[in-house]
Each structure stands twice: as C-alpha cells, then as structure tokens.
Amino acid sequence: MTTPAVDREHRIDVLLLERWQRHPELPALISGETVLTMGELKDRVLRTAAALRAHGVRPQDRVAVYHERSVEFVVAMLGVVFAGAAHAAIDVHEPPRRTLRTLEDCAPRVLLTSSALRDRFSAAAGYLVLTDDQYAAEQAAPPPTPPAGSADDPAVVIYTSGSTGRPKAALISHRALVSRLSALQDTHRMDEHDRMIHHTACSFDMYLCELYWPMLAGATVIIAAPGRQRDADYLAALIRDHRITTFYCVVSLLELFLLTRDPAERYDGIRQVLTGGEPLSPELVKRFHARSTASLTNLYGPSECTIYCTAWVCPRDPDLDTVLIGAAIRETGLWILDEDGAAVPEGEPGELYIGGAGLALGYLNRPELTAERFVNSPAAGPGSRLYRSGDLVRARPDGALEFLGRVDRQVKIRGIRIELGEIEATAVRCAGVRQAAVVAHGSGVERRLAGYLVPERGVDPARLASSVREALRGWLPHAMVPSTIEVADELPLTPNGKLDRLLLEEWAAKRSTDAPTTRPAGHPAAAGLDATVAEVWCEVLQVAAVDHDDDFFDLGGDSFKVLRVVETMRELLGVDVPLAALLFEPTVAEFVAELRRLMDQESAR
Template sequence: PDEPINLIKITPSHLPLLEDSPLQPSTRLIIGGEPLAAEALHTWHTHHPHTHVTNHYGPTEATIGATDHTITSTPTTGAIPIGRPMWNTRVYILDQSLRPTPIGVPGELYIAGAQLARGYLHRPALTAERFIPDPFGPPGTRTYRTGDLARWNTDGTLEHLGRTDTQVKVRGFRIEPGEVEAVLTAHDAIAQAAVLVREDQPGDKRLIGYLVPADTADTEAGPDTSEVLRLAQDRLPDYMVPSALVVLERLPLTPNGKLDRNALPAPNHVASASRRAPRTPREETLCALFAEVLGIPEVGIDDDFFTLGGHSLLATRLVSRIRTVLGVELAIRALFKAPTVIGLSEHIDASAAQPTRPKLRPMRRPEQ
C-alpha cells in the first residue's frame, strides 16, 4: 500500500501468515478470538519490538470487547493473560454457587456491564440459561455466563484456562464437536466418532476427526474416509470440516469409561502411496512449497492439499509463498479449484496463455 498500516487485528492462527506478509502494523497489533500462546507470538514480536501488542478477549455477547492486556515483553513459553476488564465492563470469576473464587483458583468467567447484549433474538430459553441476574450489580441487571474457565493472577490480570464444556475455537470460530461428530456418524460406514482440536505445531490448531468403522471385521480396507469427508463438506460450514480423519479400531477410554483424549494419535498426513514425483522444475518447487506449508516430509503432484490437512489459512500462506518464490500471482479460489500440484501448474500455464487486458486510457472529453 501507498500508506503504512497503523493497526491490524487478527486471531492467533493468523500470526504465521503475518510473518510472511509484506503488510505489517507500524503502531499496534491486536490479537483475539483464541487463546494466545507465547510461542506463537515470540518470533514475530522479536522482529517488531516497537509495535504495541494487545491480547484482546471478549465473546460476541459482550459486543466483542471485554478485557485486554498490553504485552510489553513477550515470554517464550506459556499462555499470555487476557488482562483486565475494559471501560464500562465488570468481570467475575465465580464457582458453581456463584461465589467469587480466591486469587489463583479457577472458576467460570462472567461478564457484566453497559456493553452486554440483552439476549438471543427469539430464543428465550437460551437467553435465560446464559444471561442470568447479576448477583453483584444493580437490580435488574444481568451477567453473561461465558462458559470459559479463568482465574485471577496476583497482579490483577486474568488468565484464560479453557472451557467448562466441550466447545472449542479454531481460527476464531466457535465449534461444538458434538455437532461435527453427529454428521460423521451419519455415514453408514461409521459407528462412532470423536472430534477434537490438536495443536501438534505451535500456533497451528486443526480440527481432527477419529472414526470407528461399523464393520470392524474388515480392518484392512476400512471405511472410505474421502466419502465421509465429502459428507462433512456437504453438511457443515468450511470451518467445521475436520482437517483430517483418523480410523481406529476403537476409541481409547479412561478407567472411568470416558474418552481418553490424550491417547488419541496424531494424524499421519502422508502422501498417496502411488504418488508421482515432479516432472518439471516448477512442479518440484510447488511440491516443496506444499510440503513446507503443510509441515509434512513429501508431497506428490497428484496429492490433494486439503486432504493432506490444508485449510483456508494454510491456503493463504501457500499462495503467499508461491508469489514470493515463483513470482506468480494466484487467487485463493484457484487453489480450491485445483488443489494438487499438477492442477495448479496447469492453471498457471492456462493463465499465462490468456491475453492480458490492455491498460485503460484516460477518456477523451468531447470537444466543446
């Protein structure tokens, strides 16, 4: 751009894209929508120490902003606090009896104040469940039950600790894993499903689905995960479609019979066993860029970017890397239409063969 960018607001998932972008905030970077890990911020902040960074927290029900925390020096590990309540905002950390918890003791986070919404439109039952009478405010006021776990630190800042329920956030979107699991088990070949968010690489959160086939006798062939994935793509918005599906003989359980999430394996994003090697220097470069962005060892020219774990944010990063390395301008939709190296290479050839549109010339005014 002709003028410098003063402020950018992003989610933590966008930080890797910001590292590769020529567009950088000169004054302030605001981060929100997801918990912010120090590891995800440290690299960028090291190269931009003079930019003020604010960690921002607030659900939509509180008109987005509820608390903020100005980061003066970035730690290398651990979670970054979500700060203190913003102007006209009250925040409570309460136990199950709606009593304030002591400093350092986790509780559920409640928000009250002038900016709080009145409730959910035409949903009185849900409004009554989430917007309850404020036990510490003026008569008639309400407080919003966020479902987030938090605690007060000794310095008066808030630390976000996760959720009280199974709701997760990926790239700023709220996701109920149970809704995704219901769609996956709607396929005739699937008996059970579990969905969770994994962060096997710092700052790269991905929604992963674990499937137990209905026919456990046929363990060698197993269900066609591509069919299950297409079903999910047809019935769910893009941000709720798992990045990968893992087939298991059974879901691991704790001694109490609950799902043992820590025992679920990381997805093995491997290329096709019959993959074809690159045939041209450009295909070789594209294969290397696919593998770099996806964080896997190798990619063949026929392997699908999204089947290997790609999503919209990684697609944006791949397009940026292609622009930097190959000097080729691509629209994001080109990758969605041609998600393989061979398809993308053919798209580049076809685009280059099209005649370029001539530059517009100033319109001549008719002579008076």
C-alpha cells in the same frame, strides 16, 4: 413520537446519522476505485431502509444480508438497521445447505443479496428476496430519521457453532454495540484522519468493529476485495497504498504478516493494531514490536458479549513471558467463580462470568440455552445477569486476567470458535455412521481436528471416511471439517464407560507424527507435477494421502501452511509462485493447473 434521549444516545442508527450529517463531504468507504462519501452513504442507506420498510420490515424483524464483501454489503447491513430491524450477515462461502439451515432458523422477513447470487434461493423460501439493483431502483421516499425505538432493540444477529449440532444466534442490541464502540473509541481513538481495513469475514463478530467503529468515529473504511482476507501480500499492499492507521487481525494472520513479508519491512505508519481470537505468544509480541512503532492490543471476548470485554496493551518488554487478556473495559463487570458459583480466592483459577452493557439479549428462539448460559448469579448481586463464558482464567494482582483454557469441549481453530459436538452431530446424520467422535490436537498454528467413525453393520469402512468427508464439506464451514477422518471398529472408553477423548487425542497426535515427511527427489517434471504437489501437501499437512479434488483448507491448511507449500514449490519449480495461487485454487487439481500456467508463463519469457 420522539425517541427518548437515553435511547437516542445508545442507538447506532441515530449516532451514525448525526455523524454523516456533520461531515457529508468526508470519505466513508473506499473499495477499489469506488469512493463513497458520508453524504452519499447516508443517501444510499436511507433509500435501502425505505425500500425495506415499504416491504413490511419493522422493528424486531430480522433481515438476512447475503453479499460478498463490498460497498453493497455495507449499504445493505446499514439499511437494515436504519429500517429498525436486525441484520444477520451470512458468509456467501459457507456450504449452501448450512446457509439454508441458518436462514430457516433466522426466519428473516427479507433477504438482501446481489443479482449474481439470487439464484441460490428459491422463490418459496418463506421470505422475500431482494437484490441490490431492485431496492436501489425503488422510489420509496427515504425516511428523514431512523424509526423510533429502544436502545434495547436487537441490531445484529451473530451465528456461532452449537454443541448440539445446530448453530446458535446471539441477539446484539443497539445499547450493547454502542457500548463496545464507545469503549474502543475511549482507549484507541480514531478521527477523520484515520483509515481502517474491513477484511474480516462476517461470520466473525470483529467485522462489526471494522465497520461500525470507524464510521462512528468519522474515519474511512477500506474494503478488502472478496477472497483476499488470507492473502497477507494483498493486505500489506492495502496498508501501504491507503495509509492504514488502525488494523485488526487474528493472531495467526498477524504471524503470517511477519513470516511472509521482507524482514526489513516496517509498519510504522500504522498507529494501532488490535488482535485476538487465539492465544497470543510473547515471542510474536516481541517480533511485532521489532517491526513497528504501533501499539499492539490483545482483545478478548465471546460474541455473546459483543466484540470484546477485556483488553491488554502489550508492553514493549524484552523479558515478556506471558501475554494477558487484560482487565474489564468500561460498562463491564467480570467475576471468576468456581463450580458452585462462588467467587474463587484471589489469584486462583476459575470460570469467567461476564456482565454489563455489552451482554447479548440472549439466543434467538433458544430459551433453554439462553437460561443455561445467561444466568442470574448471587455472586454479582441480586438481579445481576451474567454470561457464563466457559473460559478458565486467573486474575493477576493488578486485575488483568490470564487465559488458561476451556472448561468444556469448545475449541478454536484459526481463530474460529468451534463446538466439537456440532461436527459429531452432523457426522452421525451421514449414511452408514453409527458413532462419531471429534477431537482437537496440537497447539498454536498446528492445532487441528481429527474425526473417528464407527460404521453401521455391513458398511464398507474403506469408503465411509471419504463419503463422510464429502458430506461434511456440504454441511459445515471449512474450519469445521476434520483434517483427518478414520474408521474404527469401536471408540475407546474410560473405566467408567465414557468416551476416552484423551486417548483419541493421543491417537491423532501419533498419526500426525507418523505422517510422511519425504517427497520425490529431483525436478517435478520427472516425478509428475500432480504427484509432487500431493507429496508436498502430505508433508506440510501431515496426512497420509490426498485426493485430486481435496481442498487444502479442509485438510487442516492455514495461512502458515500455505506459505510452506508455496516456498517449497518455488524452490522445486524455480518459478515465482504467489500465495494467491493456493489461496484461490485450493484443490490439488486447481493448484496443479495454476502451477502449470505459471511455468508456461515463465517459459514464454
């Protein structure tokens, strides 16, 4: 049976197949020395899809993809969609227990992974585990076309932090994905002469933009090596060596580029840079424009609205004082409503509600949460379905929106969306914890999390903080582990008996201010390299102490703090310490060992 025309025009698999068949000789993916043409990619994707269908995968099914960033990851992801199912990409660097909980929630028909990662999954997990060499070797006949299906079938499953302690998964349809990619192509056109880097982790929905958009446009995807997404020097080399024309990065990575690279270095070869995920400052916009002729576009949008729903091309204005998130993109409606669901007066702040083709189908197996966040609003007309974003905005006279903050307890740390309630719910599951509270404090790149615990009767408070930190590391991604954890006899309350979060934020800010700001004088050899590294970390991270096995990023480290540590150690050691030394060896012990290796290498010259 032939798929209806309207569905064919809005299904990503059909559109990709048409693109690959038109120009099979063009490069589709480049990873290191590997170059895969569109024709070769098509063949591998269809073989993967055939293998999945031979193992019982059907439309409406879900398939988990558990690969390092690679050609194999892209082939697996596309093979799932061409089999008619939805792919749920899982970051291989997340704690194993969190991965298993995610898989339990997702209930995939199949999990695709590599031989190297196969041992992380038991044989009795309730789903079939296939490695890339297994399904590549299967001789199932590739289907001539994608399976018939609706544009409203799910194509992608995106997991985000959940306020109840349980991650939630948004189901993204073919129609929503195609709508967003078409909108990008309308305003930031790419063709076969363009190249875009894929470096964003698959836990952040912008990875969809980095892969599907250039493939649909006929451009080439340059795949960054695993683990190098924080390494600005490495990404800068990719931009230069592969003549990148289109680049997406979160705001903090954009700032890192401008801090770490030679101030005289320019990025005029890039035509367009997209950013978002965090507030973008006017000063950063001006610094970027001083270094590149490329356009800079600020994107905004929650995962539940598929990649983005507003965009604002930053003007080259020396007097720019506010960066906006822009107006609605195509096939999107925006409403600014008050607490009662009524439209606010023009220019007044209110909560942003989002409608249109980009809306997710809802949350996987969460009907109550879906009903709470995806609402039918009289303000948008009868039967209109809107996503309640929780973001506070104000409209300018020209329709562009100004982002003002959140109306709930969701925060962003280094561009990652975090529900504080999920961290608290995880902490109270730890042995010895009676109550837990987590707050965010600071702003911009200094924003971080602080945790507070009330112990059970008889529990040693001196050991509780470290044991809870270790437990959280096993359950949560790095960005969700508080930089500091303190134990208190009780949590402060407001006069009406509620937790006084403002006071906790004040405590956290004061603790940060009171942290050590000095380090041992003299050459590190005199004080001991371990002690010197610990002191430098305390100064940069603004924490009282660090342990030998503490992870720099668990303690609130980010790309900017990596730069500060590396610059300090270069000065103290007189050795060229690369950024990668801390990015790849993020514990005190590992970093010290790498520094000693670099010192020995320098002495041998």
